[in-house]
Amino acid sequence: MAWQETHKEQSKDKILKSAAMLFTHHGFEKISIDQVMKKAELTRGAFYSHFSSKSDLYAQAISKAGMEAYKRKPVNCPQNMKDFAKYYLSKEHRDNNYQQPCPLAFLVSDINQQDDQVKEVYTKTLKAFIDQAQSLTVNREIALQSAVLMIGGLALSRALNDEKFSDELLAACKVGVNSLSNKEGSDVS
Amino acid sequence: MAWQETHKEQSKDKILKSAAMLFTHHGFEKISIDQVMKKAELTRGAFYSHFSSKSDLYAQAISKAGMEAYKRKPVNCPQNMKDFAKYYLSKEHRDNNYQQPCPLAFLVSDINQQDDQVKEVYTKTLKAFIDQAQSLTVNREIALQSAVLMIGGLALSRALNDEKFSDELLAACKVGVNSLSNKEGSDVS
DNA sequence: GTCTATAAAGGGATAGAC
DNA sequence: GTCTATCCCTTTATAGAC
Numbered sequence: 001m002a003w004q005e006t007h008k009e010q011s012k013d014k015i016l017k018s019a020a021m022l023f024t025h026h027g028f029e030k031i032s033i034d035q036v037m038k039k040a041e042l043t044r045g046a047f048y049s050h051f052s053s054k055s056d057l058y059a060q061a062i063s064k065a066g067m068e069a070y071k072r073k074p075v076n077c078p079q080n081m082k083d084f085a086k087y088y089l090s091k092e093h094r095d096n097n098y099q100q101p102c103p104l105a106f107l108v109s110d111i112n113q114q115d116d117q118v119k120e121v122y123t124k125t126l127k128a129f130i131d132q133a134q135s136l137t138v139n140r141e142i143a144l145q146s147a148v149l150m151i152g153g154l155a156l157s158r159a160l161n162d163e164k165f166s167d168e169l170l171a172a173c174k175v176g177v178n179s180l181s182n183k184e185g186s187d188v189s
Numbered sequence: 190m191a192w193q194e195t196h197k198e199q200s201k202d203k204i205l206k207s208a209a210m211l212f213t214h215h216g217f218e219k220i221s222i223d224q225v226m227k228k229a230e231l232t233r234g235a236f237y238s239h240f241s242s243k244s245d246l247y248a249q250a251i252s253k254a255g256m257e258a259y260k261r262k263p264v265n266c267p268q269n270m271k272d273f274a275k276y277y278l279s280k281e282h283r284d285n286n287y288q289q290p291c292p293l294a295f296l297v298s299d300i301n302q303q304d305d306q307v308k309e310v311y312t313k314t315l316k317a318f319i320d321q322a323q324s325l326t327v328n329r330e331i332a333l334q335s336a337v338l339m340i341g342g343l344a345l346s347r348a349l350n351d352e353k354f355s356d357e358l359l360a361a362c363k364v365g366v367n368s369l370s371n372k373e374g375s376d377v378s
Numbered sequence: 379g380t381c382t383a384t385a386a387a388g389g390g391a392t393a394g395a396c
Numbered sequence: 397g398t399c400t401a402t403c404c405c406t407t408t409a410t411a412g413a414c
Contacts, residue, residue, distance in 0.1 A: 008397065027302050029218035032389055045392085046398045054390065104345075109298040111348035113216050119350035126349065144361035145338065152341010156293075159300035160315065161308035172333035176369075197379070221407060234410090235380045243408070 012050045014040040019061035024106045025096060028058055028114065059117045065103045066125030070132050081136045081146060085177040088150045089170045094157045104129060105154040126151075142180045149173045149180075201239045203229040208250035213295045214285060217247055217303065248306045254292045255314030259321050270325045270335060274366040277339045278359045283346045293318060294343040315340075331369045338362045338369075 005013070018039035022031045033054055034044050051057045078084035087093075093101055104126055111122045126147070134143035153173030160166040194202065207228035211220045222243055223233050240246040267273035276282075282290060293315055300311045315336070323332035342362030349355040 011397075027218075027298070029216075030302055033391090034389075042397095043399060044390090045400070048391070049397055105298070106301075107298055108341075108344045108348055109216070109294070109296055112295075113219055116350055119348065123349045123351050123354065126345065127354070141361050141364060144358055145365040148338055148341045148345060148358070148362055148365070149334065151345060152297075152337045155297045155344065156315065156337060156340060159297055159308065160312045161305055162312050165312065165316070169333055169337070172330050173337055175330060176334040176337070180365075200379080222409090223407080231379095232381060233408095234382070237409070238379055 008050075011040070011042065011046070015042070015047070015050055015057070016061055016064050019057050020065040020103070021100060023058060023061055024065060024101050024103045027107065027110055028054075033057075055115055055118060058114065059121045062103045062107070062118065062125065063121045065100055066121070067128065069100070069102065070125065070128035072128075072131070072135075077132065078136070081133065081181040082178050084133065084136060085146070085150055085174050089153055089157075089174050089177075091167065091170065094154060094166065094170065102151070102154065105151045106158070108151065108155050137181055137184055139184055142184055146177045146180055149176045197239075200229070200231060200235070204231070204236070204239055204246070205250055205253050208246050209254040209292070210289060212247060212250055213254060213290050213292045216296065216299055217243075222246075244304055244307060247303065248310045251292045251296070251307065251314065252310045254289055255310070256317065258289070258291065259314065259317035261317075261320070261324075266321065267325070270322065270370040271367050273322070273325060274335070274339055274363050278342055278346075278363050278366075280356065280359065283343060283355070283359065291340070291343070294340045295347070297340065297344050326370055326373060328373050331373055335366045335369055338365045 015036060019031075019036045022036055022039060033047050036057070037044050037047055047057075051060070078087060088102070092098060104122070107122075111119055129151070130140075130143050130147050133146050134140055137143050137146065150173065153170060157166045157169050160169070204225060208220075208225045211225055211228060222236050225246070226233050226236055236246075240249070267276060277291070281287060293311070296311075300308055318340070319329075319332050319336050322335050323329055326332050326335065339362065342358060346355045346358050349358070
């Protein structure tokens with residue numbers, strides 16, 4: 001028999017999904033609890049039956065967004081680094097055309113301002129991201145460098161108001177990830 | 190005869206210096222105009238004689254912090270990419286031990302939430318950063334990749350609550366920048 | 379130009395009815 | 397568990413004296 005969500009679990013899930021999207025796109029400070037609850041089709045007062053604070057919501061929302069994307073799932077995940085980078089470093093991802101963009105890139109400099117619960121969740125998510133990269137390249141150092149090129153490249157590209165420059169940056173990062181993967185095996189550092 | 194700052198220019202300069210440090214360390218939203226003015230040893234009311242809004246201050250503060258660091262200055266700037274990366278990807282930089290850290294890394298995901306004036310200033314600063322990198326590596330694509338490894342690596346390292354992991358990430362980025370520089374000339378992609 | 383005082387708005391969190 | 401109403405604090409921005 002299929003899993004039945006209770007009413008409370010459904011509400012919490014809607015709040016988390018709304019929060020993940022809003023926070024990722026606009027950052028922690030720019031989004032109010034009221035906006036999150038409105039998007040979840042609830043009212044402010046109901047919020048504290050599910051979460052102890054706005055910060056608690058932030059941590060759980062990042063966890064949900066990140067773990068759904070990077071938890072080991074053999075099906076429906078990229079089969080090599082080139083595909084991973086192409087998907088990740090796309091203009092669509094940069095231009096908010098993914099429904100749930102990657103919180104690692106979109107929120108990277110937000111995290112340092114938050115409490116330890118949030119930092120913990122972010123750290124776990126980055127580790128999952130790097131595990132996924134490492135499963136595609138074997139070499140850990142290359143996985144780390146590729147992760148920085150992808151997450152850092154996407155984050156930087158989003159901060160620019162010069163589209164040509166931003167495109168150039170994304171392209172250079174894709175080339176960088178590909179050449180890192182290609183050199184693997186050829187030299188053992 | 191030496192340059193004489195007027196009283197007004199001195200005040201504005203103190204405000205900008207205070208704002209650059211506070212914003213870079215704590216982000217735009219976490220810092221109030223009051224905090225900036227207190228650090229500059231002035232009061233809130235005086236603020237609007239110098240700036241039209243908090244956002245205006247943000248743009249000018251980022252510009253000051255960034256341009257002082259990356260405007261072409263033949264003296265006192267790194268002579269090769271390895272030294273540049275060593276200085277930039279240091280634990281001291283990550284751990285807030287530089288008086289004026291790099292706004293490109295510390296604020297990267299903050300910028301997308303701001304108005305176009307701020308994005309414009311950030312874009313100019315990144316271009317100056319990349320020009321400096323390019324003057325040390327010649328090849329533009331390598332300069333772009335090195336910039337992402339440095340800025341993205343530093344930004345990511347600051348978001349983690351696992352110090353060993355963070356150290357490992359910084360180290361991998363340093364290695365990455367160095368191997369990019371070393372391969373230059375050897376292959377013409 | 380700088381100060382004190384205050385207007386005006388927004389948002390986190392809580393109280394109590396249903 | 398969810399609702400409405402509200403407390404309370406912070407913060408941006410402005411007014412007016414000096």
